Amino acid sequence: MKTLFKSVLALLTISLMVVSCVQNSNDSSGALSSSKAEKVYVAPGEHDDFYAFVSGGFSGQLAVYGLPSGRLFKVIPVFSVDAEKAYGFNEETKPMLNTSHGFIPWDDAHHPDISQTNGVVDGRYVYINGNNTPRIAKIDLTTFETTEIIEIPNSAGNHSSSYVTENTEYVVAGTRFGVPVPQRDMPIAEYKGNFKGALSFLKVDPEDGGMDIKFQILMPGFDYDKAHPGRGDSHGWFFFTTYNSEEAHSLLEVNASQNDKDFIAAVNWKKIEEYVNNGGGKKMPANYAHNVYDEHTHTATSTMKKEVLTVDPTEVPGAIYFLPTPKSPHGCDVSPTGEYIVGSGKLSADVTVHSFTKMMDAINNKKFDGDAYGIPILNYEDILAGSVKSGGLGPLHTEFDGKGNAYTTFFISSEVVKWKLGTWEVIDRKPTYYSVGHLMIPGGNSGQPFGKYVLAMNKITKDRYLPTGPEVTQSAQLYDITGEKMELLLDFPTVGEPHYAAGIPADIVAKNSRKIFRLEENQHPYAAKTEAEAKVVRKGNEVHINMTMIRSHFAPDNIEGIQVGDKVYFHVTNLEQDYDVPHGISMIGANTSELLIMPGQTETFVWEPKQVGVWPFYCTDFCSALHQEMQGYVRVSPKGSSVPISFTLDDDAVDAE
Numbered sequence: 001m002k003t004l005f006k007s008v009l010a011l012l013t014i015s016l017m018v019v020s021c022v023q024n025s026n027d028s029s030g031a032l033s034s035s036k037a038e039k040v041y042v043a044p045g046e047h048d049d050f051y052a053f054v055s056g057g058f059s060g061q062l063a064v065y066g067l068p069s070g071r072l073f074k075v076i077p078v079f080s081v082d083a084e085k086a087y088g089f090n091e092e093t094k095p096m097l098n099t100s101h102g103f104i105p106w107d108d109a110h111h112p113d114i115s116q117t118n119g120v121v122d123g124r125y126v127y128i129n130g131n132n133t134p135r136i137a138k139i140d141l142t143t144f145e146t147t148e149i150i151e152i153p154n155s156a157g158n159h160s161s162s163y164v165t166e167n168t169e170y171v172v173a174g175t176r177f178g179v180p181v182p183q184r185d186m187p188i189a190e191y192k193g194n195f196k197g198a199l200s201f202l203k204v205d206p207e208d209g210g211m212d213i214k215f216q217i218l219m220p221g222f223d224y225d226k227a228h229p230g231r232g233d234s235h236g237w238f239f240f241t242t243y244n245s246e247e248a249h250s251l252l253e254v255n256a257s258q259n260d261k262d263f264i265a266a267v268n269w270k271k272i273e274e275y276v277n278n279g280g281g282k283k284m285p286a287n288y289a290h291n292v293y294d295e296h297t298h299t300a301t302s303t304m305k306k307e308v309l310t311v312d313p314t315e316v317p318g319a320i321y322f323l324p325t326p327k328s329p330h331g332c333d334v335s336p337t338g339e340y341i342v343g344s345g346k347l348s349a350d351v352t353v354h355s356f357t358k359m360m361d362a363i364n365n366k367k368f369d370g371d372a373y374g375i376p377i378l379n380y381e382d383i384l385a386g387s388v389k390s391g392g393l394g395p396l397h398t399e400f401d402g403k404g405n406a407y408t409t410f411f412i413s414s415e416v417v418k419w420k421l422g423t424w425e426v427i428d429r430k431p432t433y434y435s436v437g438h439l440m441i442p443g444g445n446s447g448q449p450f451g452k453y454v455l456a457m458n459k460i461t462k463d464r465y466l467p468t469g470p471e472v473t474q475s476a477q478l479y480d481i482t483g484e485k486m487e488l489l490l491d492f493p494t495v496g497e498p499h500y501a502a503g504i505p506a507d508i509v510a511k512n513s514r515k516i517f518r519l520e521e522n523q524h525p526y527a528a529k530t531e532a533e534a535k536v537v538r539k540g541n542e543v544h545i546n547m548t549m550i551r552s553h554f555a556p557d558n559i560e561g562i563q564v565g566d567k568v569y570f571h572v573t574n575l576e577q578d579y580d581v582p583h584g585i586s587m588i589g590a591n592t593s594e595l596l597i598m599p600g601q602t603e604t605f606v607w608e609p610k611q612v613g614v615w616p617f618y619c620t621d622f623c624s625a626l627h628q629e630m631q632g633y634v635r636v637s638p639k640g641s642s643v644p645i646s647f648t649l650d651d652d653a654v655d656a657e
Ligand code: K7E
Pocket: 110, 111, 159, 226, 330, 396, 397, 436, 437, 438, 498, 499, 500
């Protein structure tokens, strides 16, 4: 058994050699050649053909790029605070980052997925997982803002997430780590047979994309790594790769590599849905946050939920099967028709492809090869469609072009391999620079991929860019896949470490993009919708300032009567109703970030003045020729001072009510 470990080490050694020997072989015909440059050139003022939503990994963000240009448009904070947008800093969005562990302003975001209608990406929402403190977020693609985050109880390292079914009936969240369920104080050595792996199915509201945990399947305590939904004929099923079916709890690099095969778990979620709709399952006490942002109040609320419905898989016979799959599989990808389920054994040279039709035949004929914790195991040979003998090392992820071809990344040998569905023959291979993880074809996780480009996302760049100290950028590489052979067109750096990305034709999304928030729809409790509504109100040691901003002044702009020890709430409304006229505000000494407030929106920051004096605030977004004039003062007096609250509106001093 140690031999396998040695061969893993050998693979890793080879990978280092591969990386070091290719690192000087720059593809010098690269993007310099004019035909390639033309293919990625988007003329000034023109728009890209695709949006690409690229995960930021440990940055907890989602970056929005255009393809083919690789231009970066926006970085959306999801599980992270962001000073630029005040997300997680202002009072309105702080509740978004609430969890059962308190305020957690970061996470490790891996797999964005776009909502679908009838198996086609519809461009309404992006869902993305936070691994570390298990959460799933929803980003609204009319505003490109995070509008919902739900925590996943009984889960840890929320990695086989967050993929949607073909009508966005569900978003799934699968645990990577087996953990005690419910969590309790117990010896780690008693892992085997006692820890559980929860696969959570989040029901999606068809109206607003909102999520709610419908049920959690309490699977054996394997590590559930990746997942993809069935589609077409296999719609109603979900597939999850597992590793560590050994249920080792220490030195996993050796102890979880013992079995020649782990499993892909095939879950008939429709059957389980029916079971729970008929009263099946067991409610279990739980504690998890559900945070929702309301576009009308411009404010998020956080609700702690206390219960979750769990399902014991052995209670629903015929709902779950294990598909033996070689060598600790990572990627789990389903072809556009739903027939092929691709499992990439990361310690393997081959890519294993299972057939859904064969799987159903084996199930119907009850041809099983034993069981694991009561879950039937199918025969490897019975369900195998074929395997791709590629000659690459360390396959990770596969996408499809919708024309009968698949593209698999090989981490160890740093390449993308194109192969044919059905014949399994390798058609082309191109190097990546270097150590590619995921790849993305727009619409790749759907029944209808838009197979014009593939975007490969690399973990290591070494010499590809100007050096920036010890930490260098990760990157993405764009290949043209319209021909028989792939053609590398472009390299561009990414924000954070990209794992998966999701892409979509731009016109599906762009036409729905919001330009402003309508002032008359603003229901923020502290909104001032005209300058006449601006005011300053003291309530004990709290002071609430309902402030407005418009080119190029604040109302009020001078405020007196604030005292050291006060808690001063600036509720600031942008009165503009024109596209692309945000204003910002920042207050000296405030540890809340500046607020960048969109037309029609209200945001709040809190300032707790520590020092007596006259302190300025100013607009932080260059909004007009008189932007530098957009400023004001707050007079801070000692605690207990008799200076009354007063403020200036339109040059007139006003005394507070
Ligand atoms: Cu990076 Cu999908 Cu989290 Cu593979 S995972 S690379």
